[in-house]
Amino acid sequence: xxxxxxxxxxxxxxxxxxxxxxxxxxxxxxxxxxxxxxxxxxxxxxxxxxxxxxxxxxxxxxxxxxxxxxxxxxxxxxxxxxxxxxxxxxxxxxxxxxxxxxxxxxxxx
Amino acid sequence: xxxxxxxxxxxxxxxxxxxxxxxxxxxxxxxxxxxxxxxxxxxxxxxxxxxxxxxxxxxxxxxxxxxxxxxxxxxxxxxxxxxxxxxxxxxxxxxxxxxxxxxxxxxxxxxx
Numbered sequence: 001x002x003x004x005x006x007x008x009x010x011x012x013x014x015x016x017x018x019x020x021x022x023x024x025x026x027x028x029x030x031x032x033x034x035x036x037x038x039x040x041x042x043x044x045x046x047x048x049x050x051x052x053x054x055x056x057x058x059x060x061x062x063x064x065x066x067x068x069x070x071x072x073x074x075x076x077x078x079x080x081x082x083x084x085x086x087x088x089x090x091x092x093x094x095x096x097x098x099x100x101x102x103x104x105x106x107x108x109x
Numbered sequence: 110x111x112x113x114x115x116x117x118x119x120x121x122x123x124x125x126x127x128x129x130x131x132x133x134x135x136x137x138x139x140x141x142x143x144x145x146x147x148x149x150x151x152x153x154x155x156x157x158x159x160x161x162x163x164x165x166x167x168x169x170x171x172x173x174x175x176x177x178x179x180x181x182x183x184x185x186x187x188x189x190x191x192x193x194x195x196x197x198x199x200x201x202x203x204x205x206x207x208x209x210x211x212x213x214x215x216x217x218x219x220x221x
Contacts, residue, residue, distance in 0.1 A: 033208040042200060042215055043152070048208035087151060091208040096142045096165070101151040 002026040004100035006088055011106045012078055020073045020103045022088035030091040032064050032071040037102070038084045046073070048091070075105075083107045111135075113213035115201050121219045122191055130186045130216045134203030141178055142210060143186050145197040152200065158184065191220045 004024045012018040022032065031050035035043040047055055049064035049071060061074040075082055085104050089097035114133045122128050134141050143155040154168035158178040169175070173191075178184040188195055198217050202210040 031208045033210075042212040043202075043210075045209050045211065048206075050208070089152075089208075096144070096154040096157045096168070097152075097208070097210065098154065099144075099152040 002090055002092065002098040004088055004090060004098065006086075006100045006103045008101070009104045009106070011108060013108050014078055014080060016078050017074065017076050018078060018105065020075075020086050020088075020105070022071045022073075022100060024069050024071075024088070024090050024100075026069075026090050026092055026098070028092045029066065029069075032062070033089045033091060033097060034060075034062055034073045035087045035089060035099075036084050037087065043087060046086075078107050080107050080109065113201055113203050113211050115199075115213035115216050117216060118214065119217045119219075121221065123221050124193060125190050127187065127189045128191055128218065130188075130199050130201075130218070132184045132186070132201030132213060134182065134184070134201070135205075135211055136182075138203035138205050138211070139181070140204040140210075141184050142202045142204070143176055143184070144200045144202065146200060146215075147197045155186070155199075188218075191218075193220050196220045 006022045033048045034046040037043045047062040054063045059076045064071040085102040087102045089099045116131045139160045141158045144152040156176045157165040173189045176186045198215040200215045201213045204210045
């Protein structure tokens with residue numbers, strides 16, 4: 001089976017940088033995805049790492065270390081609209097993702 | 110359409126009734142997934158369709174749950190004899206690439 005661990009809550013101030021970590025245990029690992037979900041909304045795709053290293057997309061970056069079964073999402077220049085839940089999810093082949101329980105990010109002024 | 114659509118957006122039903130939830134995936138996406146999410150929780154995988162292959166039903170919680178995908182496009186999730194613990198948001202997603210799924214707005218199911 002698969003299991004993922006991520007912090008339940010993170011608080012940061014506007015303009016700051018925050019890192020949300022994710023560790024996983026799985027068989028047949030293909031890659032690590034990150035999704036953002038605002039209250040009452042649907043999850044939206046942020047990034048997917050299949051290879052080790054850092055992927056940057058605007059203010060958001062995602063990192064993967066396959067040897068450590070670890071990844072993180074880095075959010076820079078935080079804005080109030082970034083307040084949301086962030087989920088890491090592992091891809092284990094051509095099937096559904098297994099999601100972590102989510103990290104609730106609160107951005108304060 | 111431009112994105113994944115689901116209907117109805119909200120469904121209130123009485124315990125013991127059957128419900129059908131519909132999902133229209135993004136045109137051309139070969140993979141379709143159903144998840145459910147309880148308040149403040151993560152996403153729980155239910156079922157996965159990939160092209161013409163047999164669906165992966167390993168996440169269905171009981172035999173009261175079933176799903177079909179007609180013509181490789183629209184999917185219907187059916188819950189028979191609903192129970193109060195079935196209350197959740199049911200999310201559909203479609204995908205063309207590994208790891209990248211596009212979610213619909215969900216159906217909020219309330220079983221009284």
